[in-house]
Amino acid sequence: MSERLTELEIRALAGAFATSLSAVQLLERAGVDRLEQPSWAPAQSPLAFWVEVNNFLDSGGLPDGRRRILAAAAERYPANPVFAQARDFAAGFSAAGTAAGHGPAAAAGVPGGFSSPDGLPLPYTVLALDAVRFSAHGTLVQLAWRRGLREIVDEACGRTGIAADAIQLQDRGDGFLGVVAVSVPKATLAADFVRELRIALRAFNRTRNDTGRVRVRLALHHGDVIVDGTGFAGQPTIVAARLVDAPPVRQVLADAPSEDLALIVSDELYAATVAEQLRGLDPGEFREVTVEVPKFSGTAWVQVPAAGRGAETDRAAAERPAAAVTDDKPADAARWDFLVSAAEADENWGTWIAWELEQRGYRVHIETWDALPGQHDLRRLDDAIRYSERTLVVLSDNYLQAVEVQAEWHAAWQRDPDGMRRRLIPVRVAECKPDGLLRGIVAIDLVGLPREAAATELVEQVKRSLAGRYRPAGPPPFPGPNG
Numbered sequence: 001m002s003e004r005l006t007e008l009e010i011r012a013l014a015g016a017f018a019t020s021l022s023a024v025q026l027l028e029r030a031g032v033d034r035l036e037q038p039s040w041a042p043a044q045s046p047l048a049f050w051v052e053v054n055n056f057l058d059s060g061g062l063p064d065g066r067r068r069i070l071a072a073a074a075e076r077y078p079a080n081p082v083f084a085q086a087r088d089f090a091a092g093f094s095a096a097g098t099a100a101g102h103g104p105a106a107a108a109g110v111p112g113g114f115s116s117p118d119g120l121p122l123p124y125t126v127l128a129l130d131a132v133r134f135s136a137h138g139t140l141v142q143l144a145w146r147r148g149l150r151e152i153v154d155e156a157c158g159r160t161g162i163a164a165d166a167i168q169l170q171d172r173g174d175g176f177l178g179v180v181a182v183s184v185p186k187a188t189l190a191a192d193f194v195r196e197l198r199i200a201l202r203a204f205n206r207t208r209n210d211t212g213r214v215r216v217r218l219a220l221h222h223g224d225v226i227v228d229g230t231g232f233a234g235q236p237t238i239v240a241a242r243l244v245d246a247p248p249v250r251q252v253l254a255d256a257p258s259e260d261l262a263l264i265v266s267d268e269l270y271a272a273t274v275a276e277q278l279r280g281l282d283p284g285e286f287r288e289v290t291v292e293v294p295k296f297s298g299t300a301w302v303q304v305p306a307a308g309r310g311a312e313t314d315r316a317a318a319e320r321p322a323a324a325v326t327d328d329k330p331a332d333a334a335r336w337d338f339l340v341s342a343a344e345a346d347e348n349w350g351t352w353i354a355w356e357l358e359q360r361g362y363r364v365h366i367e368t369w370d371a372l373p374g375q376h377d378l379r380r381l382d383d384a385i386r387y388s389e390r391t392l393v394v395l396s397d398n399y400l401q402a403v404e405v406q407a408e409w410h411a412a413w414q415r416d417p418d419g420m421r422r423r424l425i426p427v428r429v430a431e432c433k434p435d436g437l438l439r440g441i442v443a444i445d446l447v448g449l450p451r452e453a454a455a456t457e458l459v460e461q462v463k464r465s466l467a468g469r470y471r472p473a474g475p476p477p478f479p480g481p482n483g
Helices: 007-016 020-030 046-058 065-076 081-094 139-160 186-205 235-243 247-255 267-274 344-358 377-386 397-401 403-415 436-440 451-467
Strands: 122-131 167-171 175-180 216-228 231-233 261-266 286-293 296-303 336-341 364-366 388-395 424-428
Touching: 007 020, 007 046, 007 065, 007 081, 020 046, 020 065, 046 065, 065 081, 065 167, 122 139, 122 186, 122 235, 139 186, 175 216, 175 235, 186 216, 186 261, 186 267, 216 235, 216 247, 216 267, 235 261, 235 286, 235 296, 247 261, 247 286, 247 296, 261 267, 267 296, 336 344, 336 403, 344 364, 344 388, 344 397, 344 451, 377 403, 388 397, 388 403, 403 424, 424 451
Parallel strands: 216 261, 336 364, 336 388, 388 424
Antiparallel strands: 122 175, 122 216, 167 175, 216 231, 261 296, 286 296
């Protein structure tokens, strides 16, 4: 990450501001004094001039220069898709959070939780995030990635409990640079935010092909930063921007193609969080590296993906029982352990089963909870079927007579017609007599059981189904005569 323009942006600027006069006037509107601008040499091409401007930005000639130049260009040519996407990306991060009250804070004006009295620096946590191979894609893919990054960061902030006004972000082309209010503990970022960011990335990528897949490098650092109504500045922001570009963190993603997120933290932040093992941070998951890049030289720490973990980043992974199946699909391919399929008349049974399973660490999809405003029914149903390891059928006469739920259990049966992987598990909640394919599947029977006994039976039978075998904890009674 740097202050540099992307190749696509350079070409767009060279095409729109192709004369020395138009280029000089644009740079002046962006805040570059005419005497400080790169010169437009005789016979020089517009492209060569804007490459020189890019080098000027990279040398620190204009703080926040890339954003300023593209914003000025968007004012002149609002319909230009390259300038517009930079403007829209920045505007997305300027919103005061999402409808749910989460997300990045306002970039214009000092957000709540930020203050630099009398222009003095304060100790903030700084983050830098880069999307891998962003510039290799065309405008449409880049725009989709920018929107995706906003969604991913919003999701991670919301689930971590970071308030809407506690983070200020600046667009940097293929990623962004941000400062986090002093009210947010550094360990919360290093542990909880990183975990939730990884989860949100995996959720975003599961339904996308390799072209649409977003892989991210994240750097965390802390130090004294000046924050005011126009943005933020200070040596810590430079350190974070250099760390996220450093070869060691790039190598993490090269060595682990199944990973979507690579994390590098400065030595200072490591000592304050990871070394202290705060919020469950494990020093054993980090490797010390030496970083030698322009404008920074020193020690940092990269998080090493656990062997075989791939994308396993569920927030309850350490506690929930394993629900993997023995086929050739990657262990991280499912978003949910169970799809609970219930007729509308048995919605109360469906939600009770979902609740009991989620309390024990399983990931559960159920229409009652997961149908959100604005979603398309067919797309949501297709995702639920495709990205759930197993389907729990809430079995009753209501279910057998409900046409709308038949596709859910049919799809699970087709994925496992011989039942060897136990992808379809009926849970009988009322007297009924299934026929056809459902008749031959052994069901978990909750009929007539009181609440506590039903919960115990449900969980125990689910565990047996996942394990694929059952053995009692102690010896059975001897059936012969005593003595």
